[in-house]
Amino acid sequence: xxxxxxxxxxxxxxxxxxxxxxxxxxxxxxxxxxxxxxxxxxxxxxxxxxxxxxxxxxxxxxxxxxxxxxxxxxxxxxxxxxxxxxxxxxxxxxxxxxxxxxxxxxxxxxxxxxxxxxxxxxxxxxxxxxxxxxxxxxxxxxxxxxxxxxxxxxxxxxxxxxxxxxxxxxxxxxxxxxxxxxxxxxxxxxxxxxxxxxxxxxxxxxxxxxxxxxxxxxxxxxxxxxxxxxxxxxxxxxxxxxxxxxxxxxxxxxxxxxxxxxxxxxxxxxxxxxxxxxxxxxxxxxxxxxxxxxxxxxxxxxxxxxxxxxxxxxxxxxxxxxxxxxxxxxxxxxxxxxxxxxxxx
Ligand SMILES: Nc1ncnc2c1ncn2[C@@H]1O[C@H](COP(=O)(O)OP(=O)(O)OP(=O)(O)O)[C@@H](O)[C@H]1O
Ligand SMILES: [Mg+2]
Numbered sequence: 207x208x209x210x211x212x213x214x215x216x217x218x219x220x221x222x223x224x225x226x227x228x229x230x231x232x233x234x235x236x237x238x239x240x241x242x243x244x245x246x247x248x249x250x251x252x253x254x255x256x257x258x259x260x261x262x263x264x265x266x267x268x269x270x271x272x273x274x275x276x277x278x279x280x281x282x283x284x285x286x287x288x289x290x291x292x293x294x295x296x297x298x299x300x301x302x303x304x305x306x307x308x309x310x311x312x313x314x315x316x317x318x319x320x321x322x323x324x325x326x327x328x329x330x331x332x333x334x335x336x337x338x339x340x341x342x343x344x345x346x347x348x349x350x351x352x353x354x355x356x357x358x359x360x361x362x363x364x365x366x367x368x369x370x371x372x373x374x375x376x377x378x379x380x381x382x383x384x385x386x387x388x389x390x391x392x393x394x395x396x397x398x399x400x401x402x403x404x405x406x407x408x409x410x411x412x413x414x415x416x417x418x419x420x421x422x423x424x425x426x427x428x429x430x431x432x433x434x435x436x437x438x439x440x441x442x443x444x445x446x447x448x449x450x451x452x453x454x455x456x457x458x459x460x461x462x463x464x465x466x467x468x469x470x471x472x473x474x475x476x477x478x479x480x481x482x483x484x485x486x487x488x489x490x491x492x493x494x495x496x497x498x499x500x501x502x503x504x505x506x507x508x509x510x511x512x513x514x515x516x517x518x519x520x521x522x523x524x525x526x527x528x529x530x531x532x533x534x535x536x537x538x539x540x541x542x543x544x545x546x547x548x549x550x551x
Contacts (some may be wrong), residue, residue: 213384230258299327387536407533425452479495491507
């Protein structure tokens with residue numbers, strides 16, 4: 207991780223995200239490898255001497271202490287003088303939008319306020335590395351958006367390096383400078399958020415960050431910058447990641463928002479389909495389509511009203527070759543269940 211980065215870690219439950227943060231913070235000892243912070247090997251340094259600070263999902267505030275006492279706790283351990291502690295606490299609470307909250311008890315705070323106290327308690331220590339373990343998971347949608355903005359501006363204002371775990375892909379995409387996708391303790395892909403969203407290197411990453419339609423196919427040849435893939439539903443062109451041998455088994459992937467429907471199909475990358483079901487969400491609709499051989503794809507339509515898509519209605523679906531990705535790898539983890547990954551929810 208680079209200095210000053212907002213580094214987001216994503217992965218399924220049990221993939222090792224918290225374990226990794228605990229190793230960085232010194233709460234767990236890695237069996238192999240080392241942790242280097244600012245060029246110094248800190249693998250054997252105890253947690254309180256590492257200059258890292260971990261913020262848990264459940265905030266872990268001390269319930270019997272006031273907000274002020276919670277925030278000053280770490281400074282007291284550092285044995286700073288009383289006046290310095292007082293002014294640091296006041297300043298930090300101000301930055302986080304909780305000026306004057308010193309004497310409140312945690313039980314008298316809302317979820318968002320508790321979260322901010324937890325952040326203040328970490329910030330006041332001026333850590334080199336701020337570690338967040340799904341800090342916003344318990345907040346409602348609007349508060350999450352607001353806190354995301356605040357965390358990002360704190361990150362920039364304090365010139366921090368932040369490592370942030372989330373399950374939430376919107377949060378990952380909006381907060382992250384860089385993103386790491388892990389699976390069963392293995393790094394599937396690292397890159398900036400655009401690189402990963404637009405150029406996933408394997409099916410796991412493609413499925414994990416955002417939704418994507420996947421068709422099984424075989425390499426039928428190379429055409430210019432594109433790879434041609436023969437699938438049950440027709441032969442399609444897409445951007446290939448890696449090298450492709452003729453007839454190799456591959457996965458042809460298109461994101462739902464990249465599909466288009468219309469009556470006059472272009473020559474390439476089009477297929478006829480029927481509407482299976484539609485879920486309307488305000489002006490946006492999620493339409494499940496079935497191709498002729500019953501492979502299903504999801505299509506996201508914008509600016510529509512209920513009734514725009516009728517069940518069994520026949521449509522022509524098309525998409526641009528540059529919007530499709532051809533992948534040969536399912537995952538870096540070898541014993542993964544491919545069917546569950548592709549067809550499971
Ligand atoms: N101290 C430990 N010793 C051995 N195994 C552990 C230890 N702590 C966690 N594990 C196991 O390691 C795996 C990864 O756990 P971890 O808590 O890092 O997952 P996670 O990615 O944070 O998941 P979640 O999203 O559910 O929080 C799990 O299978 C867990 O049971
Ligand atoms: Mg965890």
